[in-house]
Amino acid sequence: MDDHIHIHATPPDSADCPPTGGYCRTHELNIQLLAALYAVSRALSRSLDYNDTLQEVMRVLHDEAGLTRGLISVVDPETGKLSVRSIYTPEGPISDDTQYGPGEGIIGQILEKPRTIKLTRVADESRFLNRQPVYHPELPFIAVPIKVGGSLQGVLAVQPEEPDDGLIDERAQFVEMVANLIGQNLRLSMDVEQEKSSLVEERDLLRRTVRHQFGFDSMVGRSAVMRRVFDQARLVAKWNTTVLIRGETGTGKELIANAIHYNSPRARNALVKLNCAALPENLLESELFGHERGAFTGAVEARKGRFEQANGGTLFLDEIGEVSAAFQAKLLRVLQEGEFERVGGSRTVKVDVRIIAATHRDLEAAVDMGDFREDLFYRLNVMPLFLPPLRERIEDIPEIARHLLGKIGNDQKRKLALTDMAQRRLANHEWPGNVRELENCLERAAVLSEDGRIDVELIRFPGSRERPPARPSRPASLPEPALPSPGATEAGDADLSERERVIAALEQAGWVQAKAARILGMTPRQIAYRIQTLNIEVKQF
Numbered sequence: 001m002d003d004h005i006h007i008h009a010t011p012p013d014s015a016d017c018p019p020t021g022g023y024c025r026t027h028e029l030n031i032q033l034l035a036a037l038y039a040v041s042r043a044l045s046r047s048l049d050y051n052d053t054l055q056e057v058m059r060v061l062h063d064e065a066g067l068t069r070g071l072i073s074v075v076d077p078e079t080g081k082l083s084v085r086s087i088y089t090p091e092g093p094i095s096d097d098t099q100y101g102p103g104e105g106i107i108g109q110i111l112e113k114p115r116t117i118k119l120t121r122v123a124d125e126s127r128f129l130n131r132q133p134v135y136h137p138e139l140p141f142i143a144v145p146i147k148v149g150g151s152l153q154g155v156l157a158v159q160p161e162e163p164d165d166g167l168i169d170e171r172a173q174f175v176e177m178v179a180n181l182i183g184q185n186l187r188l189s190m191d192v193e194q195e196k197s198s199l200v201e202e203r204d205l206l207r208r209t210v211r212h213q214f215g216f217d218s219m220v221g222r223s224a225v226m227r228r229v230f231d232q233a234r235l236v237a238k239w240n241t242t243v244l245i246r247g248e249t250g251t252g253k254e255l256i257a258n259a260i261h262y263n264s265p266r267a268r269n270a271l272v273k274l275n276c277a278a279l280p281e282n283l284l285e286s287e288l289f290g291h292e293r294g295a296f297t298g299a300v301e302a303r304k305g306r307f308e309q310a311n312g313g314t315l316f317l318d319e320i321g322e323v324s325a326a327f328q329a330k331l332l333r334v335l336q337e338g339e340f341e342r343v344g345g346s347r348t349v350k351v352d353v354r355i356i357a358a359t360h361r362d363l364e365a366a367v368d369m370g371d372f373r374e375d376l377f378y379r380l381n382v383m384p385l386f387l388p389p390l391r392e393r394i395e396d397i398p399e400i401a402r403h404l405l406g407k408i409g410n411d412q413k414r415k416l417a418l419t420d421m422a423q424r425r426l427a428n429h430e431w432p433g434n435v436r437e438l439e440n441c442l443e444r445a446a447v448l449s450e451d452g453r454i455d456v457e458l459i460r461f462p463g464s465r466e467r468p469p470a471r472p473s474r475p476a477s478l479p480e481p482a483l484p485s486p487g488a489t490e491a492g493d494a495d496l497s498e499r500e501r502v503i504a505a506l507e508q509a510g511w512v513q514a515k516a517a518r519i520l521g522m523t524p525r526q527i528a529y530r531i532q533t534l535n536i537e538v539k540q541f
């Protein structure tokens, strides 16, 4: 808004306007009221907190419009009564919490019938309920309804500082305009309030969803090791204890960190994550601790770091094993003192943050090698949680696979199912990429599946370091597979023929037929039959 609007009074022709004439006084008053109206509109536009602005409007009316006494009351949505929000006297604002019911006094009359009431002298009016000692009996009185979209929201009542001068109509018109502006402002702040509360509702709903999504329900696995990890995580979630999550990539470290945060008393506040391996040292520092304006080239604004963003909540420091010695020292200080300075700043910032760190590194070895500070290690290692690699809990694979297929199926809006052969193939893989690899493998398979049925030939391990041992160890004397597998379309591990599958299983089982049969889900008789029909030369040890 333009701060410099000047309202110039054009002096009216002196013949038309004798110094004591009505026209000239009206004119002067209108000029004064116009300036006051402008000040009111500015006061209203300054803030959306209407308790503040109402007070400010009353001040403007008092200082600039010669309406030295006045009050604003607003309809209380619960009682339907008008309750006083702001009162001004010639001496300044006073506080009051009077309420007016319908028909109670002049103001109560407006509640019954929203219209402007003008009195040239209060004392002449018998209806005037003298509840408000602020009113002067000798002065005129103007009360106007404040409406929002046709419904009464309040009443603005004022008294000019002088006894009636014949200009009450002009003043009443001005007060109506002010009430109009207040009404518009009220509508705006009501809209904002409503928007705010619907945003809060949405936020809470999202939080509940997130909580469910990232709760312990989202993690499956019934192996003894995993059950123990879940129990420990559940217990430690309640406290502010620092947690160090260990495990190979893809074992669910981040998932556990989520579950701990969303089941902790900090769940209502932020979970902020930072992958320490993802950023170069200098960026990492400003990312974590924030920076002041001008701290370095490009730092045009001051910025909060992740530590400050996580205040009251949890900070997840992923790949903590990857940070340099200098950075470890800085981290140690925050962990010890809970305080730090922004980059380029001298003010000490204090935060209340719970730390969950994760690493795939062998930190004890790193400490022995002098790569990781021992004191930092002990600070972090208050509650260690170890996530075993998937290959050490193969009993979890079917359940995790089912869970992941459910998730993928949800996205694809169809039902997905693994055949027994496919399941066995999953159980026999090494999973160097752990659950993440399993997830990717299933997603690929699901994409390739026409009807939602995932058979063994769709389970592929592209770029896998570990290959089914069939091909390299096949006795060189054997001819190429005689029977092409039915679904095979292209060459590769995924299209192992039946013959190769049996050989692979035998290799894996150390050529113990009964064991190979179990891997393939066959009976010993079935495998013996296949060894014969597929012309497999049985190795003897």
Ligand SMILES: Nc1ncnc2c1ncn2[C@@H]1O[C@H](COP(=O)(O)OP(=O)(O)O)[C@@H](O)[C@H]1O
Residues within 6 Å of the ligand: 218, 219, 220, 221, 247, 248, 249, 250, 251, 252, 253, 254, 255, 256, 400, 403, 435, 436, 439
């Ligand atoms: N026990 C589990 N149950 C279900 N999904 C899991 C489990 N463990 C890991 N995942 C999924 O595997 C993927 C990798 O997990 P993540 O937590 O990112 O592993 P990390 O942080 O150890 O590399 C994620 O998509 C995660 O949802």
Ligand SMILES: [Mg+2]
Residues within 6 Å of the ligand: 250, 253, 254, 318
């Ligand atoms: Mg991770």
